[in-house]
Each structure stands twice: as C-alpha cells, then as structure tokens.
Amino acid sequence: MSPPSIKRSLGQQVNLAELGIELAACRKLPAAKEVLVVPRKSGDRKKLEEAIRAKGFAVRAPKGMSRPLLVKIYRVDKEIGKDDLGKSIWNQNPELRKLVTEGEWNEQFHPSFVKGRREFDDVIWVARVTEKVREALLKIRMLNIRFDRCRVEDYLDVSRCYKCQVWGHTTKVCTEQKETCGHCAQEHGGKVEDCPRKSTAPPKCANCARAGLNSNHAVDTFKCPAYQKAVTRYMRVVNPNI
Structure with missing residues (x-):
C-alpha cells in the first residue's frame, strides 16, 4: 500500500x-x-x-523517534564556555530559581553547541533541555549572562529539500522525480541564482503555490505559511505536549 x-x-x-x-x-x-x-x-x-x-497493520516504533528539545540563547559572550554558561544563568536570574530547582537545572540544562561568525564577539548557544526547563526559559525570555541581556527562543532545526522545496526532509531522501526551482517554482533544477527568471520575475513559493495559497514570497521566508506549518509539526513531533 x-x-x-x-x-x-x-x-x-x-x-x-x-x-x-x-x-x-x-x-x-x-x-x-x-x-x-x-x-x-x-x-x-x-x-x-x-x-x-x-487492525492488522505492521507497527514500527523506532528508538529515538522523539527528538530532543533545544533552545537557543542569543548574544552570549564568546569567552563564556560550556561549563560556565549554566552556572552564570543560574546565579544571575532569580526568576529562574522560582521556576525550577537547582538540581533540576543542573540535570536538565545541557549546552550542546554554538553558532555564529568568528569575527563577532558573541555567539548563539544551543542547549538541550527538558520540557520543564524549556517552559521556564521561554517564560523569562531574557536572561542575564555576565554583563549582557540574552534572548531565549526555541531552536527549530527544520530542513528544506532543495530538490522539491518541501520542508521536513532533505534532498538525500527526496522521492520526487522532478526538480522544482527555489525561485520561480517552475520544474527545473539548479541553483536559485541560476534560474532563468531570476532577473525578470519576482520570487514565488513552490509550497504555497501547490497548496493554493498566496505564493508571492520567497520559499525560504520565515513568514511563509508552509514554513510555519512545518515548524508547528516539528515542535509537536519533538514534544507532543506542546
């Protein structure tokens, strides 16, 4: 079937x-x-x-089907290392200490990796958290870390396929036979900058065009309805209670 x-x-x-x-x-x-x-x-x-x-269906429940919850913390001084980040946040944010215990914080907040450009003095820290710690951090929204105020948001690792342009999988596993352009939404492959309509036609979102929605925007804009739907689906797969 x-x-x-x-x-x-x-x-x-x-x-x-x-x-x-x-x-x-x-x-x-x-x-x-x-x-x-x-x-x-x-x-x-x-x-x-x-x-x-x-009902006679075969069911496969793969291990690790639920992805970890991740949050990103903006504009953290790049001199702050993995071990100091959690301590700084805990010691400088009394609002956090009202929402979780120190034991919960130490066990459920795990800095994972950083993102950012080398020439900048600050980085984005991505941390793995539990549902309780995530809720506490997103309730506070702004954290005191050393001499900075740092914003906290969900880290959404939603992939887009550069073959069919659909959110939620990568080109490597795409099953579509034809390629779709990321600029004009027509059936041709190649990089966006090589699209023959790049200089003569505005961008058109292939995903919204397929769904019969307003497609007068770039396929990768964060305000795109298709992207927002993919984000919601991702968050519910990551944590069904959200």
Missing part, C-alpha cells in the same frame, strides 16, 4: 474519537512506504500502537 492508502485505511478502521486519542502528526515518510503517526500525549502511544496492530 502507498502512504496515502495506508493513511486512508487507518482513518477508516481506527476510531481515534472512540479511543480518545488526539494526533500531533500523521504524515508519510518520504524515504519509505510508511506513515508516521504521533499521538499528542505521549501516554497514548502504547494504546494507539495496540489499536493499529489489532
């Missing part, structure tokens, strides 16, 4: 309303003839698996 057929058959045979299960995501996996089904509440996963198996 193709992924659309699987999804359609699941809808006909598995009564989610009767089971009291709300889905965070239900979409085809581009590299396989499978459908990814994620319950909004992690506690419903086992019940959903059993219900699907009872």
Whole structure:
C-alpha cells in the first residue's frame, strides 16, 4: 500500500474519537512506504500502537523517534564556555530559581553547541533541555549572562529539500522525480541564482503555490505559511505536549 492508502485505511478502521486519542502528526515518510503517526500525549502511544496492530497493520516504533528539545540563547559572550554558561544563568536570574530547582537545572540544562561568525564577539548557544526547563526559559525570555541581556527562543532545526522545496526532509531522501526551482517554482533544477527568471520575475513559493495559497514570497521566508506549518509539526513531533 502507498502512504496515502495506508493513511486512508487507518482513518477508516481506527476510531481515534472512540479511543480518545488526539494526533500531533500523521504524515508519510518520504524515504519509505510508511506513515508516521504521533499521538499528542505521549501516554497514548502504547494504546494507539495496540489499536493499529489489532487492525492488522505492521507497527514500527523506532528508538529515538522523539527528538530532543533545544533552545537557543542569543548574544552570549564568546569567552563564556560550556561549563560556565549554566552556572552564570543560574546565579544571575532569580526568576529562574522560582521556576525550577537547582538540581533540576543542573540535570536538565545541557549546552550542546554554538553558532555564529568568528569575527563577532558573541555567539548563539544551543542547549538541550527538558520540557520543564524549556517552559521556564521561554517564560523569562531574557536572561542575564555576565554583563549582557540574552534572548531565549526555541531552536527549530527544520530542513528544506532543495530538490522539491518541501520542508521536513532533505534532498538525500527526496522521492520526487522532478526538480522544482527555489525561485520561480517552475520544474527545473539548479541553483536559485541560476534560474532563468531570476532577473525578470519576482520570487514565488513552490509550497504555497501547490497548496493554493498566496505564493508571492520567497520559499525560504520565515513568514511563509508552509514554513510555519512545518515548524508547528516539528515542535509537536519533538514534544507532543506542546
């Protein structure tokens, strides 16, 4: 069965309303003839698996299907290392200490890597966190770190395929046969700067054009409805309780 057929058959045979299960995501996996089904509440996963198996479907629950929660902290002095970052945040932000305990902070806040340009004096720190620590940091929004005020946001690692332009997978696993231009949304490959319409036509979003939405914007703009939908889907797969 193709992924659309699987999804359609699941809808006909598995009564989610009767089971009291709300889905965070239900979409085809581009590299396989499978459908990814994620319950909004992690506690419903086992019940959903059993219900699907009872209807004769094969269920595969891969390890690590839930991605880690990540936050990014802007404009951190580049001299602050991995070990000092957590200590500085904890010691300089009394609002944080009202929301989590010191033990929770030390166990659930893990600086992972930095992003930024070498010539700058500050960097963006990306940290792996739990749901509780994430909620605390996003509630505060601005952190005191040494002599700086640093903004905190979710770090959203949403990939875009440069072959079909769809958000959520990479070119390596794309199953589309034809290439789509990232500038004009026509069926031709190559880099955006090499598009024959680059100098004569404004950008057109291939994803919004396919969905029948206003496509008069670049495919990679953060305000694009297709991108915003991909971000929401990503966050719900990362954490079904969000």
